[in-house]
Amino acid sequence: MKLLGSVQSIHHFIILHGLVVLLFAYQYKAQSPxxxxxxxxxxxxxxxxxxxxxxxxxxxxxxxxxxxxxxxxxxxxxxxxxxxxxxxxxxxxxxxxxxxxxxxxxxxxxxxxxxxxxxxxxxxxxxxxxxxxxxxxxxxxxxxxxxxxxxxxxxxxxxxxxxxxxxxxxxxxxxxxxxxxxxxxxxxxxxxxxxxxxxxxxxxxxxxxxxxxxxxxxxxxxxxxxxxxxxxxxxSPGGSKSSNSKAWKIAGGVVGGLVALAALTLIVYYIRQRKNKKVAQLEQHADAGVSLQTARVGNTQIPVASGTRTLPVLENELVA
Structure with a gap:
Protein backbone atom coordinates (compact mmCIF):
# COMPACT_ATOMS: atom_id res chain seq x y z
CA MET A 1 0.00 0.00 0.00
CA LYS A 2 2.82 2.39 0.82
CA LEU A 3 4.41 1.66 -2.54
CA LEU A 4 1.13 2.28 -4.35
CA GLY A 5 0.65 5.59 -2.53
CA SER A 6 4.20 6.66 -3.37
CA VAL A 7 3.73 5.85 -7.07
CA GLN A 8 0.43 7.75 -7.13
CA SER A 9 2.07 10.78 -5.49
CA ILE A 10 4.83 10.78 -8.10
CA HIS A 11 2.25 10.45 -10.87
CA HIS A 12 0.31 13.41 -9.50
CA PHE A 13 3.52 15.43 -9.26
CA ILE A 14 4.32 14.69 -12.92
CA ILE A 15 0.85 15.87 -13.97
CA LEU A 16 1.18 19.04 -11.87
CA HIS A 17 4.62 19.73 -13.34
CA GLY A 18 3.23 19.35 -16.87
CA LEU A 19 0.40 21.77 -16.13
CA VAL A 20 2.84 24.33 -14.75
CA VAL A 21 5.00 23.99 -17.88
CA LEU A 22 1.98 24.47 -20.16
CA LEU A 23 0.88 27.53 -18.18
CA PHE A 24 4.36 29.03 -18.40
CA ALA A 25 4.49 28.44 -22.15
CA TYR A 26 1.06 30.05 -22.59
CA GLN A 27 2.08 33.10 -20.56
CA TYR A 28 5.31 33.41 -22.53
CA LYS A 29 3.38 33.34 -25.78
CA ALA A 30 0.80 35.80 -24.47
CA GLN A 31 3.47 38.25 -23.32
CA SER A 32 5.41 38.15 -26.56
CA PRO A 33 4.88 41.19 -28.75
CA SER A 236 11.43 40.54 -34.28
CA PRO A 237 10.52 40.14 -30.61
CA GLY A 238 7.94 37.52 -31.55
CA GLY A 239 9.48 35.80 -34.58
CA SER A 240 13.20 36.57 -34.83
CA LYS A 241 16.23 34.42 -34.33
CA SER A 242 16.56 35.66 -30.77
CA SER A 243 12.95 34.81 -29.96
CA ASN A 244 13.27 31.44 -31.73
CA SER A 245 16.40 30.79 -29.68
CA LYS A 246 14.52 31.62 -26.50
CA ALA A 247 11.65 29.37 -27.55
CA TRP A 248 14.05 26.49 -28.24
CA LYS A 249 15.74 27.05 -24.89
CA ILE A 250 12.41 26.93 -23.12
CA ALA A 251 11.37 23.80 -25.03
CA GLY A 252 14.73 22.17 -24.28
CA GLY A 253 14.42 23.06 -20.62
CA VAL A 254 10.92 21.61 -20.46
CA VAL A 255 11.94 18.36 -22.17
CA GLY A 256 15.07 18.08 -20.05
CA GLY A 257 13.05 18.67 -16.89
CA LEU A 258 10.55 15.98 -17.85
CA VAL A 259 13.32 13.50 -18.67
CA ALA A 260 15.06 14.22 -15.36
CA LEU A 261 11.77 13.88 -13.50
CA ALA A 262 11.06 10.53 -15.20
CA ALA A 263 14.56 9.27 -14.33
CA LEU A 264 14.12 10.36 -10.71
CA THR A 265 10.76 8.58 -10.60
CA LEU A 266 12.33 5.32 -11.84
CA ILE A 267 15.17 5.58 -9.31
CA VAL A 268 12.77 6.16 -6.42
CA TYR A 269 10.59 3.28 -7.61
CA TYR A 270 13.60 0.93 -7.86
CA ILE A 271 14.87 1.84 -4.37
CA ARG A 272 11.46 1.32 -2.83
CA GLN A 273 11.07 -2.03 -4.61
CA ARG A 274 14.37 -3.31 -3.20
CA LYS A 275 13.50 -2.08 0.28
CA ASN A 276 10.06 -3.69 0.20
CA LYS A 277 11.58 -6.95 -1.08
CA LYS A 278 14.00 -7.08 1.86
CA VAL A 279 11.19 -6.36 4.31
CA ALA A 280 9.12 -9.16 2.77
CA GLN A 281 12.03 -11.61 3.15
CA LEU A 282 12.46 -10.69 6.82
CA GLU A 283 8.75 -11.13 7.46
CA GLN A 284 8.83 -14.52 5.75
CA HIS A 285 11.69 -15.70 7.97
CA ALA A 286 9.86 -14.45 11.03
CA ASP A 287 6.69 -16.32 10.12
CA ALA A 288 8.62 -19.56 9.50
CA GLY A 289 10.07 -19.45 13.01
CA VAL A 290 13.45 -20.69 14.32
CA SER A 291 14.06 -24.45 14.39
CA LEU A 292 14.99 -25.97 17.79
CA GLN A 293 17.24 -28.95 18.52
CA THR A 294 15.35 -32.21 18.99
CA ALA A 295 16.10 -35.40 20.85
CA ARG A 296 14.42 -38.83 20.84
CA VAL A 297 12.85 -39.89 24.08
CA GLY A 298 11.52 -43.31 23.63
CA ASN A 299 9.57 -43.33 20.42
CA THR A 300 8.92 -39.56 20.47
CA GLN A 301 10.99 -36.76 18.90
CA ILE A 302 10.76 -33.73 21.17
CA PRO A 303 12.47 -30.28 21.04
CA VAL A 304 15.36 -29.78 23.41
CA ALA A 305 16.81 -26.41 24.45
CA SER A 306 20.44 -25.92 23.60
CA GLY A 307 22.95 -25.86 26.31
CA THR A 308 23.96 -22.61 27.94
CA ARG A 309 27.47 -21.32 28.28
CA THR A 310 27.04 -20.42 31.98
CA LEU A 311 26.16 -23.45 34.05
CA PRO A 312 23.85 -23.05 37.01
CA VAL A 313 25.60 -22.81 40.41
CA LEU A 314 24.06 -23.76 43.71
CA GLU A 315 23.69 -21.01 46.26
CA ASN A 316 25.73 -22.83 48.89
CA GLU A 317 28.65 -22.99 46.50
CA LEU A 318 28.77 -19.19 46.44
CA VAL A 319 29.39 -19.07 50.18
CA ALA A 320 33.02 -18.54 50.93
Whole structure:
Protein backbone atom coordinates (compact mmCIF):
# COMPACT_ATOMS: atom_id res chain seq x y z
CA MET A 1 0.00 0.00 0.00
CA LYS A 2 2.82 2.39 0.82
CA LEU A 3 4.41 1.66 -2.54
CA LEU A 4 1.13 2.28 -4.35
CA GLY A 5 0.65 5.59 -2.53
CA SER A 6 4.20 6.66 -3.37
CA VAL A 7 3.73 5.85 -7.07
CA GLN A 8 0.43 7.75 -7.13
CA SER A 9 2.07 10.78 -5.49
CA ILE A 10 4.83 10.78 -8.10
CA HIS A 11 2.25 10.45 -10.87
CA HIS A 12 0.31 13.41 -9.50
CA PHE A 13 3.52 15.43 -9.26
CA ILE A 14 4.32 14.69 -12.92
CA ILE A 15 0.85 15.87 -13.97
CA LEU A 16 1.18 19.04 -11.87
CA HIS A 17 4.62 19.73 -13.34
CA GLY A 18 3.23 19.35 -16.87
CA LEU A 19 0.40 21.77 -16.13
CA VAL A 20 2.84 24.33 -14.75
CA VAL A 21 5.00 23.99 -17.88
CA LEU A 22 1.98 24.47 -20.16
CA LEU A 23 0.88 27.53 -18.18
CA PHE A 24 4.36 29.03 -18.40
CA ALA A 25 4.49 28.44 -22.15
CA TYR A 26 1.06 30.05 -22.59
CA GLN A 27 2.08 33.10 -20.56
CA TYR A 28 5.31 33.41 -22.53
CA LYS A 29 3.38 33.34 -25.78
CA ALA A 30 0.80 35.80 -24.47
CA GLN A 31 3.47 38.25 -23.32
CA SER A 32 5.41 38.15 -26.56
CA PRO A 33 4.88 41.19 -28.75
CA UNK A 34 2.71 40.44 -31.73
CA UNK A 35 -0.12 41.51 -33.91
CA UNK A 36 -2.49 43.00 -31.35
CA UNK A 37 -3.69 46.40 -30.28
CA UNK A 38 -1.80 46.10 -26.99
CA UNK A 39 1.52 45.39 -28.76
CA UNK A 40 0.97 48.28 -31.19
CA UNK A 41 0.15 50.61 -28.29
CA UNK A 42 3.25 49.43 -26.45
CA UNK A 43 5.31 50.10 -29.57
CA UNK A 44 3.88 53.63 -29.84
CA UNK A 45 4.80 54.35 -26.22
CA UNK A 46 8.31 52.97 -26.73
CA UNK A 47 8.90 54.98 -29.91
CA UNK A 48 7.59 58.14 -28.22
CA UNK A 49 10.20 57.68 -25.51
CA UNK A 50 13.06 57.19 -27.99
CA UNK A 51 11.87 60.04 -30.23
CA UNK A 52 11.84 62.41 -27.25
CA UNK A 53 15.42 61.40 -26.44
CA UNK A 54 16.48 63.00 -29.73
CA UNK A 55 15.04 66.35 -28.61
CA UNK A 56 18.03 67.66 -26.70
CA UNK A 57 17.68 71.47 -26.61
CA UNK A 58 15.53 71.33 -29.75
CA UNK A 59 14.79 74.22 -32.06
CA UNK A 60 11.16 74.76 -32.99
CA UNK A 61 10.31 73.41 -36.43
CA UNK A 62 13.52 71.39 -36.83
CA UNK A 63 13.14 67.65 -37.52
CA UNK A 64 15.32 65.42 -35.31
CA UNK A 65 15.77 61.76 -36.34
CA UNK A 66 15.83 59.30 -33.46
CA UNK A 67 17.37 55.92 -32.75
CA UNK A 68 15.42 52.81 -31.85
CA UNK A 69 16.60 49.87 -29.68
CA UNK A 70 18.74 47.28 -31.42
CA UNK A 71 15.96 44.70 -31.26
CA UNK A 72 13.78 47.00 -33.41
CA UNK A 73 16.29 47.58 -36.18
CA UNK A 74 14.47 48.54 -39.35
CA UNK A 75 12.07 51.03 -37.78
CA UNK A 76 12.68 54.72 -38.48
CA UNK A 77 11.54 57.50 -36.14
CA UNK A 78 11.80 61.28 -36.06
CA UNK A 79 10.37 64.12 -33.99
CA UNK A 80 9.68 67.82 -34.43
CA UNK A 81 8.56 70.32 -31.79
CA UNK A 82 6.03 72.95 -32.84
CA UNK A 83 3.83 75.69 -31.45
CA UNK A 84 0.15 74.85 -31.79
CA UNK A 85 -0.67 78.32 -33.12
CA UNK A 86 2.11 78.21 -35.68
CA UNK A 87 1.04 74.76 -36.86
CA UNK A 88 -2.55 75.98 -37.31
CA UNK A 89 -1.46 79.06 -39.29
CA UNK A 90 1.32 77.59 -41.43
CA UNK A 91 0.98 73.81 -41.51
CA UNK A 92 4.08 71.65 -42.04
CA UNK A 93 5.57 69.04 -44.37
CA UNK A 94 7.01 66.25 -42.23
CA UNK A 95 8.62 63.53 -44.37
CA UNK A 96 5.76 61.89 -46.32
CA UNK A 97 3.07 63.81 -44.39
CA UNK A 98 1.80 67.18 -45.55
CA UNK A 99 -0.28 68.89 -42.87
CA UNK A 100 -2.36 71.82 -44.16
CA UNK A 101 -3.23 75.04 -42.39
CA UNK A 102 -6.23 75.24 -40.09
CA UNK A 103 -5.42 72.09 -38.14
CA UNK A 104 -6.57 72.24 -34.48
CA UNK A 105 -5.03 70.20 -31.64
CA UNK A 106 -7.31 68.65 -29.01
CA UNK A 107 -6.93 69.00 -26.09
CA UNK A 108 -5.18 72.32 -26.54
CA UNK A 109 -1.48 72.51 -25.63
CA UNK A 110 0.83 75.44 -26.21
CA UNK A 111 3.60 73.29 -27.68
CA UNK A 112 3.41 69.84 -29.16
CA UNK A 113 5.70 67.19 -30.62
CA UNK A 114 4.90 65.29 -33.79
CA UNK A 115 6.45 61.80 -33.77
CA UNK A 116 6.97 60.04 -37.10
CA UNK A 117 7.10 56.24 -37.55
CA UNK A 118 8.28 54.19 -40.50
CA UNK A 119 7.73 50.56 -39.52
CA UNK A 120 9.56 49.17 -42.56
CA UNK A 121 9.76 45.37 -42.44
CA UNK A 122 7.79 45.35 -39.19
CA UNK A 123 4.61 46.61 -40.86
CA UNK A 124 2.80 43.30 -41.23
CA UNK A 125 4.01 42.20 -37.80
CA UNK A 126 2.41 45.00 -35.81
CA UNK A 127 -0.45 45.61 -38.23
CA UNK A 128 -1.35 42.25 -39.81
CA UNK A 129 -3.87 42.36 -42.61
CA UNK A 130 -4.91 38.85 -43.69
CA UNK A 131 -5.75 38.62 -47.37
CA UNK A 132 -3.79 41.75 -48.27
CA UNK A 133 -0.21 42.53 -49.19
CA UNK A 134 1.59 45.69 -48.17
CA UNK A 135 2.88 47.70 -51.11
CA UNK A 136 4.43 50.29 -48.80
CA UNK A 137 5.63 50.28 -45.23
CA UNK A 138 3.23 51.44 -42.54
CA UNK A 139 3.83 55.13 -41.79
CA UNK A 140 2.64 56.72 -38.58
CA UNK A 141 2.24 60.27 -37.30
CA UNK A 142 1.24 60.91 -33.69
CA UNK A 143 1.11 64.07 -31.58
CA UNK A 144 2.10 64.51 -27.92
CA UNK A 145 2.35 67.32 -25.39
CA UNK A 146 5.78 69.00 -25.42
CA UNK A 147 5.64 70.46 -21.91
CA UNK A 148 8.00 67.80 -20.51
CA UNK A 149 10.45 66.30 -23.00
CA UNK A 150 11.56 63.72 -20.43
CA UNK A 151 8.07 62.30 -19.99
CA UNK A 152 7.13 58.78 -21.07
CA UNK A 153 3.82 57.02 -21.71
CA UNK A 154 2.22 60.28 -22.77
CA UNK A 155 -1.37 60.23 -24.06
CA UNK A 156 -1.77 60.92 -27.75
CA UNK A 157 -3.32 64.20 -28.85
CA UNK A 158 -6.07 64.41 -31.44
CA UNK A 159 -6.11 66.74 -34.45
CA UNK A 160 -9.15 68.18 -36.17
CA UNK A 161 -8.85 69.25 -39.80
CA UNK A 162 -10.91 72.38 -40.43
CA UNK A 163 -9.93 73.26 -44.02
CA UNK A 164 -8.34 70.48 -46.10
CA UNK A 165 -7.11 66.94 -45.55
CA UNK A 166 -3.69 65.68 -44.47
CA UNK A 167 -1.84 64.08 -47.42
CA UNK A 168 0.52 61.09 -47.22
CA UNK A 169 2.78 60.77 -50.24
CA UNK A 170 4.22 57.26 -50.57
CA UNK A 171 7.00 58.16 -52.99
CA UNK A 172 8.49 54.65 -53.08
CA UNK A 173 5.24 53.00 -54.12
CA UNK A 174 4.93 54.23 -57.72
CA UNK A 175 6.73 51.29 -59.36
CA UNK A 176 4.51 48.64 -57.71
CA UNK A 177 1.08 50.21 -58.09
CA UNK A 178 0.56 49.96 -61.83
CA UNK A 179 -1.97 47.31 -62.80
CA UNK A 180 -3.23 46.70 -59.26
CA UNK A 181 -6.37 47.69 -57.40
CA UNK A 182 -4.45 49.30 -54.53
CA UNK A 183 -6.16 51.02 -51.64
CA UNK A 184 -5.21 53.17 -48.69
CA UNK A 185 -5.61 51.71 -45.22
CA UNK A 186 -5.75 53.54 -41.90
CA UNK A 187 -5.43 51.79 -38.52
CA UNK A 188 -7.18 53.11 -35.44
CA UNK A 189 -5.90 52.77 -31.87
CA UNK A 190 -7.35 49.24 -31.67
CA UNK A 191 -5.59 48.16 -34.86
CA UNK A 192 -8.84 47.99 -36.85
CA UNK A 193 -8.34 48.85 -40.54
CA UNK A 194 -10.32 51.40 -42.52
CA UNK A 195 -9.94 51.23 -46.32
CA UNK A 196 -10.18 54.22 -48.66
CA UNK A 197 -9.47 54.97 -52.29
CA UNK A 198 -6.17 56.50 -53.36
CA UNK A 199 -6.18 60.22 -54.07
CA UNK A 200 -3.57 59.64 -56.77
CA UNK A 201 -1.31 56.78 -57.80
CA UNK A 202 0.72 56.97 -54.59
CA UNK A 203 -1.10 59.42 -52.30
CA UNK A 204 -3.58 58.91 -49.48
CA UNK A 205 -5.52 61.55 -47.59
CA UNK A 206 -6.86 61.63 -44.05
CA UNK A 207 -8.42 63.94 -41.50
CA UNK A 208 -6.88 62.18 -38.50
CA UNK A 209 -3.53 61.01 -37.22
CA UNK A 210 -2.50 57.39 -36.92
CA UNK A 211 -0.84 54.74 -39.09
CA UNK A 212 -1.27 54.43 -42.85
CA UNK A 213 -0.18 52.28 -45.77
CA UNK A 214 -1.12 51.20 -49.29
CA UNK A 215 -2.23 47.59 -49.71
CA UNK A 216 -3.58 45.33 -52.42
CA UNK A 217 -5.50 42.09 -52.37
CA UNK A 218 -2.99 39.24 -52.10
CA UNK A 219 -4.51 37.50 -55.11
CA UNK A 220 -3.34 40.36 -57.34
CA UNK A 221 0.31 40.40 -56.37
CA UNK A 222 2.97 38.15 -54.92
CA UNK A 223 2.83 38.34 -51.11
CA UNK A 224 6.13 40.11 -50.51
CA UNK A 225 6.18 43.46 -48.67
CA UNK A 226 8.20 46.32 -50.15
CA UNK A 227 10.03 48.09 -47.32
CA UNK A 228 11.29 51.63 -47.72
CA UNK A 229 14.50 50.77 -45.91
CA UNK A 230 17.15 48.34 -47.18
CA UNK A 231 16.61 44.80 -45.89
CA UNK A 232 18.69 44.11 -42.86
CA UNK A 233 18.63 42.21 -39.62
CA UNK A 234 15.17 42.56 -38.15
CA UNK A 235 15.16 40.68 -34.83
CA SER A 236 11.43 40.54 -34.28
CA PRO A 237 10.52 40.14 -30.61
CA GLY A 238 7.94 37.52 -31.55
CA GLY A 239 9.48 35.80 -34.58
CA SER A 240 13.20 36.57 -34.83
CA LYS A 241 16.23 34.42 -34.33
CA SER A 242 16.56 35.66 -30.77
CA SER A 243 12.95 34.81 -29.96
CA ASN A 244 13.27 31.44 -31.73
CA SER A 245 16.40 30.79 -29.68
CA LYS A 246 14.52 31.62 -26.50
CA ALA A 247 11.65 29.37 -27.55
CA TRP A 248 14.05 26.49 -28.24
CA LYS A 249 15.74 27.05 -24.89
CA ILE A 250 12.41 26.93 -23.12
CA ALA A 251 11.37 23.80 -25.03
CA GLY A 252 14.73 22.17 -24.28
CA GLY A 253 14.42 23.06 -20.62
CA VAL A 254 10.92 21.61 -20.46
CA VAL A 255 11.94 18.36 -22.17
CA GLY A 256 15.07 18.08 -20.05
CA GLY A 257 13.05 18.67 -16.89
CA LEU A 258 10.55 15.98 -17.85
CA VAL A 259 13.32 13.50 -18.67
CA ALA A 260 15.06 14.22 -15.36
CA LEU A 261 11.77 13.88 -13.50
CA ALA A 262 11.06 10.53 -15.20
CA ALA A 263 14.56 9.27 -14.33
CA LEU A 264 14.12 10.36 -10.71
CA THR A 265 10.76 8.58 -10.60
CA LEU A 266 12.33 5.32 -11.84
CA ILE A 267 15.17 5.58 -9.31
CA VAL A 268 12.77 6.16 -6.42
CA TYR A 269 10.59 3.28 -7.61
CA TYR A 270 13.60 0.93 -7.86
CA ILE A 271 14.87 1.84 -4.37
CA ARG A 272 11.46 1.32 -2.83
CA GLN A 273 11.07 -2.03 -4.61
CA ARG A 274 14.37 -3.31 -3.20
CA LYS A 275 13.50 -2.08 0.28
CA ASN A 276 10.06 -3.69 0.20
CA LYS A 277 11.58 -6.95 -1.08
CA LYS A 278 14.00 -7.08 1.86
CA VAL A 279 11.19 -6.36 4.31
CA ALA A 280 9.12 -9.16 2.77
CA GLN A 281 12.03 -11.61 3.15
CA LEU A 282 12.46 -10.69 6.82
CA GLU A 283 8.75 -11.13 7.46
CA GLN A 284 8.83 -14.52 5.75
CA HIS A 285 11.69 -15.70 7.97
CA ALA A 286 9.86 -14.45 11.03
CA ASP A 287 6.69 -16.32 10.12
CA ALA A 288 8.62 -19.56 9.50
CA GLY A 289 10.07 -19.45 13.01
CA VAL A 290 13.45 -20.69 14.32
CA SER A 291 14.06 -24.45 14.39
CA LEU A 292 14.99 -25.97 17.79
CA GLN A 293 17.24 -28.95 18.52
CA THR A 294 15.35 -32.21 18.99
CA ALA A 295 16.10 -35.40 20.85
CA ARG A 296 14.42 -38.83 20.84
CA VAL A 297 12.85 -39.89 24.08
CA GLY A 298 11.52 -43.31 23.63
CA ASN A 299 9.57 -43.33 20.42
CA THR A 300 8.92 -39.56 20.47
CA GLN A 301 10.99 -36.76 18.90
CA ILE A 302 10.76 -33.73 21.17
CA PRO A 303 12.47 -30.28 21.04
CA VAL A 304 15.36 -29.78 23.41
CA ALA A 305 16.81 -26.41 24.45
CA SER A 306 20.44 -25.92 23.60
CA GLY A 307 22.95 -25.86 26.31
CA THR A 308 23.96 -22.61 27.94
CA ARG A 309 27.47 -21.32 28.28
CA THR A 310 27.04 -20.42 31.98
CA LEU A 311 26.16 -23.45 34.05
CA PRO A 312 23.85 -23.05 37.01
CA VAL A 313 25.60 -22.81 40.41
CA LEU A 314 24.06 -23.76 43.71
CA GLU A 315 23.69 -21.01 46.26
CA ASN A 316 25.73 -22.83 48.89
CA GLU A 317 28.65 -22.99 46.50
CA LEU A 318 28.77 -19.19 46.44
CA VAL A 319 29.39 -19.07 50.18
CA ALA A 320 33.02 -18.54 50.93
Missing amino acids: GASSSSASSLNALLQDYAYRALVRPHTGVIYPGNVPSNLTGIGIAAVRLRSGSLRRKGIIFNEFEIPTGLIVQPYVRRLVLVYHNLGNWSSFYYPLPGYTYLTPVLGLLAYDATNLSATNLPELSMVVSESFISINFTNATHVLSGTDARCVWFDVNGSPDFQQLVSINTCSTYRLGHFSIVVNSSEIAPSPVPSLPPGPVP
